[in-house]
Amino acid sequence: MGRRKLVFGAALSGGGENTAVWRHPRDLPDAAINLDYYKNAARKAESGKLDFVFVGDSLYINAQSHPHLLNRLEPLTLLTALAGVTSRIGLVATLSTTYTEPYNAARLFASLDLISDGRAGWNMVTSALEGSALNFSKSTLPDHDERYLMAEEFVQVVKGLWNSWEDDAFVVDKEKGIYFDPSKLHVLNHQGNYYSVQGPLNITSSKQGHPVLVQAGSSEAGKAFSSRTADIVFTHQHGLEEAKRYYREVKDKAAAFGRSRDELFILPGIGIIIGDTPAEAERKYEEIAGLVNIKDALTDLAKYFNGIDLYRYPLDEPFPTELVDAGSNGYRSAVDRMVGLAKEESLTLRQLALRLATPRNGSLLVGTPDHIADTIQEWFEQEAADGFIISPGPIIPEGINDFVDKVIPLLQERGLYRTEYETDTLRGHLGL
Amino acid sequence: MGRRKLVFGAALSGGGENTAVWRHPRDLPDAAINLDYYKNAARKAESGKLDFVFVGDSLYINAQSHPHLLNRLEPLTLLTALAGVTSRIGLVATLSTTYTEPYNAARLFASLDLISDGRAGWNMVTSALEGSALNFSKSTLPDHDERYLMAEEFVQVVKGLWNSWEDDAFVVDKEKGIYFDPSKLHVLNHQGNYYSVQGPLNITSSKQGHPVLVQAGSSEAGKAFSSRTADIVFTHQHGLEEAKRYYREVKDKAAAFGRSRDELFILPGIGIIIGDTPAEAERKYEEIAGLVNIKDALTDLAKYFNGIDLYRYPLDEPFPTELVDAGSNGYRSAVDRMVGLAKEESLTLRQLALRLATPRNGSLLVGTPDHIADTIQEWFEQEAADGFIISPGPIIPEGINDFVDKVIPLLQERGLYRTEYETDTLRGHLGL
Numbered sequence: 053m054g055r056r057k058l059v060f061g062a063a064l065s066g067g068g069e070n071t072a073v074w075r076h077p078r079d080l081p082d083a084a085i086n087l088d089y090y091k092n093a094a095r096k097a098e099s100g101k102l103d104f105v106f107v108g109d110s111l112y113i114n115a116q117s118h119p120h121l122l123n124r125l126e127p128l129t130l131l132t133a134l135a136g137v138t139s140r141i142g143l144v145a146t147l148s149t150t151y152t153e154p155y156n157a158a159r160l161f162a163s164l165d166l167i168s169d170g171r172a173g174w175n176m177v178t179s180a181l182e183g184s185a186l187n188f189s190k191s192t193l194p195d196h197d198e199r200y201l202m203a204e205e206f207v208q209v210v211k212g213l214w215n216s217w218e219d220d221a222f223v224v225d226k227e228k229g230i231y232f233d234p235s236k237l238h239v240l241n242h243q244g245n246y247y248s249v250q251g252p253l254n255i256t257s258s259k260q261g262h263p264v265l266v267q268a269g270s271s272e273a274g275k276a277f278s279s280r281t282a283d284i285v286f287t288h289q290h291g292l293e294e295a296k297r298y299y300r301e302v303k304d305k306a307a308a309f310g311r312s313r314d315e316l317f318i319l320p321g322i323g324i325i326i327g328d329t330p331a332e333a334e335r336k337y338e339e340i341a342g343l344v345n346i347k348d349a350l351t352d353l354a355k356y357f358n359g360i361d362l363y364r365y366p367l368d369e370p371f372p373t374e375l376v377d378a379g380s381n382g383y384r385s386a387v388d389r390m391v392g393l394a395k396e397e398s399l400t401l402r403q404l405a406l407r408l409a410t411p412r413n414g415s416l417l418v419g420t421p422d423h424i425a426d427t428i429q430e431w432f433e434q435e436a437a438d439g440f441i442i443s444p445g446p447i448i449p450e451g452i453n454d455f456v457d458k459v460i461p462l463l464q465e466r467g468l469y470r471t472e473y474e475t476d477t478l479r480g481h482l483g484l
Numbered sequence: 485m486g487r488r489k490l491v492f493g494a495a496l497s498g499g500g501e502n503t504a505v506w507r508h509p510r511d512l513p514d515a516a517i518n519l520d521y522y523k524n525a526a527r528k529a530e531s532g533k534l535d536f537v538f539v540g541d542s543l544y545i546n547a548q549s550h551p552h553l554l555n556r557l558e559p560l561t562l563l564t565a566l567a568g569v570t571s572r573i574g575l576v577a578t579l580s581t582t583y584t585e586p587y588n589a590a591r592l593f594a595s596l597d598l599i600s601d602g603r604a605g606w607n608m609v610t611s612a613l614e615g616s617a618l619n620f621s622k623s624t625l626p627d628h629d630e631r632y633l634m635a636e637e638f639v640q641v642v643k644g645l646w647n648s649w650e651d652d653a654f655v656v657d658k659e660k661g662i663y664f665d666p667s668k669l670h671v672l673n674h675q676g677n678y679y680s681v682q683g684p685l686n687i688t689s690s691k692q693g694h695p696v697l698v699q700a701g702s703s704e705a706g707k708a709f710s711s712r713t714a715d716i717v718f719t720h721q722h723g724l725e726e727a728k729r730y731y732r733e734v735k736d737k738a739a740a741f742g743r744s745r746d747e748l749f750i751l752p753g754i755g756i757i758i759g760d761t762p763a764e765a766e767r768k769y770e771e772i773a774g775l776v777n778i779k780d781a782l783t784d785l786a787k788y789f790n791g792i793d794l795y796r797y798p799l800d801e802p803f804p805t806e807l808v809d810a811g812s813n814g815y816r817s818a819v820d821r822m823v824g825l826a827k828e829e830s831l832t833l834r835q836l837a838l839r840l841a842t843p844r845n846g847s848l849l850v851g852t853p854d855h856i857a858d859t860i861q862e863w864f865e866q867e868a869a870d871g872f873i874i875s876p877g878p879i880i881p882e883g884i885n886d887f888v889d890k891v892i893p894l895l896q897e898r899g900l901y902r903t904e905y906e907t908d909t910l911r912g913h914l915g916l
Contacts, residue, residue, distance in 0.1 A: 072661070074656070074658070074663065075658045075661055076658075077658065081656050081658070081663070082654070082656065085598065085687070085688065087598070087599055110686070111587065111686075112686075113684060113686045114671075114684075115666050115669060119663045119664075121686060122654075122663070122664065122686060123649065123654060123686065123687055123688050124686055124687060125595045125598060125599065125687065126591045126592055126594075126595035126687065128560070128561060128592070129560060129561065129564040129592060129595040129596050129599055130595065130599070132561040132564040132565050133564050133565075133567065133568055133599050135565065136565055136568035136569070137568070151585060151587075151588070152585075152588065153583060153584075153620050153621070155543065155583075155619040155620060156583070156584065156588075159558045160558055160560070160561060162558075163557045163558035163561040163562065164561050166517065166519070166557060167519055167557065167561055167562070167565050183682070186680070186681075186682035187587040187681055187682055187683065188585050188587060188681070189585070189678075189679050189680045189681065190680075191680075217555065222514070222554075222555060224506070224513045224514065226506070226507045226508075226509065226513070229504070229507055231506065231513070231551045231554070232551075232554065234547050237547060246621075247621050248618070248621045248622075248623075249618075249619055249620070249621065250615070250618035250619055251619065252545060252546075254542070254543075254544075254545045254553060254554060254555065254556055255517070255555055255556060255557065255558065256517065256555050
């Protein structure tokens with residue numbers, strides 16, 4: 053691999069940088085269930101020569117969930133539908149390692165990969181939400197570190213199943229009556245701590261070999277997992293210095309596992325708010341932040357604290373640090389970060405809730421196209437990121453549209469981003 | 485519902501009326517992995533105004549499996565891809581109730597149903613193959629009747645999850661800030677013998693309400709399940725009288741559950757071999773049957789007897805009836821039928837194996853287009869069937885192409901089949 057390449061994914065679901073963005077007059081409030089939105093967004097991202105589109109997921113909702121989580125298409129079927137209206141861009145779907153069988157996961161992704169002719173990627177998540185267990189006949193969420201042990205084994209099984217058939221196993225010689233070469237069929241016979249999977253898998257590999265592996269873990273266990281296993285790390289960073297530390301740490305870990313530092317792409321998620329002038333961009337931000345009320349902000353914050361009733365605490369006094377003990381198992385590192393932030397900046401509960409409601413410290417870029425291109429270039433050149441995953445919002449679909457129309461051309465002019473696809477697989481785009 | 489309607493599905497996978505058909509010069513041996521084949525076949529079926537296309541499945545292969553099972557696209561992703569190239573025809577995918585989580589199954593089908601705008605159907609199978617358990621961290625296949633108890637509860641959960649959101653639950657009033665009406669959100673809270681699923685599901689229903697339910701059980705437990713739960717029964721019948729008995733029995737059972745006899749469609753699977761003359765059709769049959777050798781036929785037969793080595797038995801002496809004790813749990817009714825047939829017609833092991841290799845007693849129609857249309861009409865009018873699921877073979881894709889080009893027009897001329905779609909949902913096509 054030569055010079056580092058800037059990499060971009062476009063997140064098509066999720067978004068909603070605050071819980072009230074759907075109320076904005078220009079926001080598409082049913083985007084998560086709107087196939088036309090998805091098709092247009094995927095084609096838009098492809099027109100900008102982005103590396104991939106990305107679809108997040110969750111397996112639990114309740115009446116307090118973010119609007120865009122309540123009613124959404126399932127990622128594998130959605131991305132298969134998008135495979136039919138695109139031809140080059142990668143297609144990354146989220147699937148849980150905690151609530152899926154490895155054999156089913158291996159098949160679904162292999163099938164998406166064949167249908168898209170080598171463009172599939174798998175965002176491996178361990179499903180942090182406590183409530184998910186209740187949808188899957190389990191009384192409790194497995195412990196955080198145990199979920200990662202399960203995930204490590206799960207991915208090992210899936211990769212093993214993907215190797216069931218060598219590329220030239222299917223001879224299909226009608227004359228001789230030889231359908232396949234048995235020496236090129238491999239039975240996995242996996243017997244592990246969490247899974248026993250015999251194999252072989254009943255599907256072959258695409259021309260990119262295996263789907264690209266994406267992972268978003270920021271805990272110690274998560275970083276160990278992604279640095280060993282992932283091709284792409286999807287992360288959320290809150291400032292340049294923090295991002296550089298994270299970048300160095302994960303690349304060091306990858307190197308310690310014997311991997312090249314260039315084989316692992318670290319992509320923070322960002323939303324963008326663009327104005328022709330800085331002032332116009334700020335006005336847009338204020339308009340969006342102003343849609344949230346404190347009640348919604350507290351409800352959202354409570355998610356990280358096992359849904360505790362935060363109204364019991366005084367809103368305008370220092371953040372009650374004893375809440376750290378109520379932090380959810382599933383969000384350990386996020387809870388630590390929030391509690392740390394509250395301490396550091398002496399935030400009140402109200403201030404922390406509103407900051408969380410529309411955060412802009414690194415994950416939401418507000419400014420002119422040039423400012424945003426500069427920030428991207430700075431993070432890339434200073435090795436804080438290998439690229440970014442662009443949010444569909446805050447106002448859906450303006451985030452992706454603005455990025456492709458206004459920021460990508462600047463990066464292309466600067467020679468930082470491709471003007472044409474050179475390959476037609478996701479692995480190819482990444483140079484892997 | 486008025487006059488009975490003839491119903492047709494086109495099976496796009498499986499096929500292979502014998503294990504050697506792939507060697508035929510005109511057969512498409514990689515059909516199961518060939519997206520262009522699937523797209524063409526689905527469009528062909530839609531041009532014939534068929535009610536639905538159907539994709540079978542299995543979760544276990546080994547080196548002895550039928551060629552068309554070894555390497556195949558996964559049904560949900562495949563049918564989602566086909567949703568994009570069709571607009572009216574129903575899309576029925578197979579998914580196991582034994583090796584899937586109900587929450588995942590409910591989502592996948594709801595998503596296919598929304599993406600196809602109301603055309604999804606679910607072929608509920610309990611996964612008979614003993615080996616499947618070994619791919620899913622289970623040491624043994626659950627007992628036949630237990631699989632059906634699990635399936636009953638599984639479907640109850642899935643249907644419950646599909647009712648999570650009432651049709652008009654999502655108000656999305658930007659002015660008032662009301663995203664949904666909480667009184668129209670239903671939490672399932674299912675606690676059963678096999679599954680505990682809280683809900684709600686994070687996806688709404690399509691305009692057809694729920695995906696159509698298809699089931700193919702011929703055992704007592706299977707018949708009880710389908711007559712209570714299914715909209716369509718996919719069956720294999722071996723003669724008119726047997727089919728009429730089966731038809732009456734299942735409809736009686738449905739009536740006993742308080743259902744209308746017209747709400748349940750009984751569709752035997754058939755393959756067709758068409759010739760301009762009866763002799764030409766017979767020649768085609770002989771050509772296909774002649775592709776099989778006795779070794780393959782025995783391997784195939786052995787599948788029903790736990791893979792026992794049938795070479796140990798004399799080929800040309802009466803079928804060893806003691807083999808009935810070696811019959812697989814997963815294929816109880818098929819084993820009983822085969823052993824019965826061998827006894828009745830005093831077949832040798834070789835004869836039974838070859839008969840099984842290319843059976844034509846009801847499930848493979850051989851003749852002129854008129855003969856095939858006559859047979860279909862007879863079965864329909866005599867209440868042996870409400871329609872049929874047409875195999876893609878024997879020679880893929882000639883089965884479906886010949887059916888649409890040569891048989892459908894005759895049935896249309898006779899006023900027995902639609903000449904245009906009257907609705908654009910699967911449930912609508914069925915008049916449900």
